[in-house]
Amino acid sequence: MGKPTGFLDYEREDARAESPKERIKHFNEFHIPLSREEQQKQGARCMDCGVPFCQSGKVLLNGMASGCPLNNLVPEWNDLIYTGNWEQAYLRLKKTNPFPEFTGRVCPALCENACTCGLNGNPVCSKQNELSIIEYGYKHGLAKARPPKFRTGKxxxxxxxxxxxxxxxxxxxxxxxxxxxxxxxxxxxxxxxxxxxxxxxxxxxxxxxxxxxxxxxxxxxxxxxxxxxxxxxxxxxxxxxxxxxxxxxNPRNIEVPGREAKGIYFAVDFLKSTTKSLLDSGLKDKKYISAKGKNVIVIGGGDTGNDCVGTSIRHGAKSVTQLEMMPKLPDERAENNPWPEWPRICKTDYGQEEAIAVFGHDPRIYQTTVKEFKMNKKGEVTKAVLVNLESKKDEKTGRMMMVPVEGSEKEIPADLVLIAAGFxxxxxxxxxxxxxxxxxxxxxxxxxxxxxxxxxxxxxxxxxxxxxxxxxxxxxxxxxxxxxxxxxxxxxxxx
Missing domain, CATH: 3.50.50.60 (FAD/NAD(P)-binding domain)
Known part of the structure; x- marks a missing residue:
């Protein structure tokens, strides 16, 4: 599929993002799509690899899934993009994926992480190709409603x-x-x-x-x-x-002394309040949990935690600290994490990029959690006592556990705490x-x-x-x- 020498002739090029200091001024999507011609070159990079791991969606090595769970026909629509046959690309995409307008924006691109082209270079930007196809479909009347011709009565x-x-x-x-x-x-x-x-x-x-x-x-x-x-x-x-x-x-809670203090929220409530106020009034109704002028602590290093970081910066937070219990992942694949497994590497997402641009440093602190919250006379959270963690084997279960390091406690200011510890x-x-x-x-x-x-x-x-x-x-x-x-x-x- 694609141009036989495309992966050699063209470099990977993603949709361009607004600079962090510009995009934090608004709550809109901030990636600028490539032109249709440039996107077709990206389709040309699909290398006819013979074994398209990108569309497998199967559990392969060490219990890890590789490729697209929807079994998207990635090489086929990459080739159709390259040849300029966008309508057929749309039809092939919709054959397996009912919602490419969603996955093309929020999926972490399991297809790309299993791409053969990524074994010794940069993978094909299949996620952006997917988004380009569906937006072409909307623009050209292909994505219209198609009601069923017959009803079963069920x-x-x-x-x-x-x-x-x-x-x-x-x-x-x-x-x-x-x-x-x-x-x-x-x-x-x-x-x-x-x-x-x-x-x-x-x-x-x-x-x-x-x-x-x-x-x-x-x-x-x-x-x-x-x-x-x-x-x-x-x-x-x-x-x-x-x-x-x-x-x-069910959001996972943090059970520590002082948890009852005012100003401590689950991340999902924080994010929902912002989005609802944004949609209802453009944030003018003030009916949202505000981070403006506050020292914010985000507990959790995943996607939701990153979203809290980016949202807090857009509110105008005074500072943002993100706590991650686990050690920092390597910047490149380790030997025990070979392709086509999902790469367990350190990722700096949009929220962290924005924090670096605004505050001058990465907001993440690894191997750290909260030991206690402190509050003022009004019951409002004012500080968090942090403690370092280390990995030790549990003698009863034999499992490796992250346990506190004695004497490593330190206090940092906290006016707003967002718990993003999973569900x-x-x-x-x-x-x-x-x-x-x-x-x-x-x-x-x-x-x-x-x-x-x-x-x-x-x-x-x-x-x-x-x-x-x-x-x-x-x-x-x-x-x-x-x-x-x-x-x-x-x-x-x-x-």
Missing amino acids: KVAVIGSGPSGLSAANSLNKRGHEVTVYERSDRLGGLLMYGIPNMKLEKHIVERKIAIMKEEGIHFVTNANVGKDIKPEQLKKDYDAVVLACGSS LGSEAYVTEAFGVKVNQRTNVETKPDSFATNVENIFTAGDMHRGQSLVVWAIREGRDAAREVDKQLMGYTNL
Whole structure:
């Protein structure tokens, strides 16, 4: 696929980003797409490698997945971009991915990290190629609504409008089932709407796609909290099947002295408040957790922690410190982390880039956590006592654990603390209301490679099923769950 010598003739070139000091002035996406001609050169870099790990999406080495979970036909649409056949590239892309407008923006590009071209050089910029294809499709009328020609008479309820719920609804609707999606929030999209900041995924992109899904016949109900406001018994009565796609919504807490102080929030609440205020009023209503003029501590080094850093800087934070329990990863692949495994290397994301530009240093402090919070007479957090961590083997379990280093405590100012320590699993009020079993991680339990719960005609998908994961895996889960639902309803499936 692509030009036989393309990977030698052309250097990798990504979409250009605004400078950190410019982009922190707004909450919009900040990457400037390449021209169509330049993008076609990037498609030419696909090297006809023979074994396209990029589209495998399989667990290969050391239990690690390699390539795209959606099995996107990456070499095919790279070649079609190179030859200028954008319409066919769109059709091949949509054959496997119902939401490239999302993955082209927020996916960490598992395809690129498995790209053969990246073994001894820079991988093909397949993620940017994917985004270029779908935006071409919208611009040229290819991404219009395509309602199913026939209806089966079967009705399915999908609980949750995040990526897994939307994916399941999309597949089931195309099959001809009548689908209704219930969302407990005031806007549709789940974590796509309120969990991912606007600068990574502008919300009109989500609304644009959902508008098409509505045209295709999918019903959406907002402010519908199933398990509280809407009883499962009624849904079981009204629908032939129910898909639980409520996400992994339980944030992991930090249990230390002083945790009850005012000014300590979960990251998801901080990010949601900013996005909601931004959409409601352009932040003019002031109904958000503000970091302006504050010393901010972000606990957690993942994507959510990085989003908190970038959002705090846009608020006008006085300082931002990001705590990471684990040691700093190497800058290049270690010998025990060979291609095509996911590269366990240190990544400096947009938020950290912005902190470096504004404050002059990387906000991350590794092998460190909070031992205690201190507060003033009003109960407001004022300081955090940090402690260094080291790796030691637990004598009982034999596992390596990060434990505090005695005498390493130090205090730093803290006016706002954001806990971005991950999520523990599904919310109990939903699982208990439906009577579905959960495993030790509180994810909904199913048989291996199945999405059917212990309750008849109740299925599950996404983070609620597999635990906190990537948008692309949620889409895959929704697609696979829809296939199982369809087979249950019709006796066979052509999904």
